[in-house]
Amino acid sequence: YSLSTLTNGLLQGMNRMKEPIKNALIALVLHVGILVGLMLGFDLNIFAVVIANTAFGFIMCVLNARSIRRYGGAKQEVRRTFFVPAVSSAVMGIVVWLVYTLLMKVSGSNLLATPVAILAGVLVYAVLLLLLKGLTEQEILRLPKGRLLVRLAKKLHLLRR
Secondary structure (H helix, E strand, O other): OHHHHHHHHHHHHOOOOHHHHHHHHHHHHHHHHHHHHHHHHHOOOHHHHHHHHHHHHHHHHHHHHHHHHHHHOOOOOHHHHHHHHHHHHHHHHHHHHHHHHHHHHHHOOHHHHHHHHHHHHHHHHHHHHHHOOOOOHHHHHOOOOHHHHHHHHHHOOOOOO
16 A cells, blocks of 8 residues: 555656546545455455555556556566565465464463564564665665664675675
């Protein structure tokens, strides 16, 4: 949703005010179709709404990116923008689930399992983002405490020296 909002703003800044509306209408029609299909065909209940809402945001991003490329000539870098974060997120989700499940079985304490699983997820996501070259050194330097983060990443061999 944040990326679709950003791309809406980009299109408006390019004086293409109607493009985000047209794209939202197309995404809405597809969203309703996906929702109805999931509700009737798969008996997913509320999960169908979550999936359909996620699909709406994704469709908006794709349509807006296509419009930006058509009217502005900018080409989206697919690997670093979509593929690396998606792979990192998927692995992070698996690790969080495993850590949480294991800690709940061992300790039975949600108060312990939740923050430890979240911390494990943050670390796994950050490490994978760097190992898969989802962020450059220059991008990290622009973050708060960027110099410290770059030094730490280099010491851990997550960034090249």
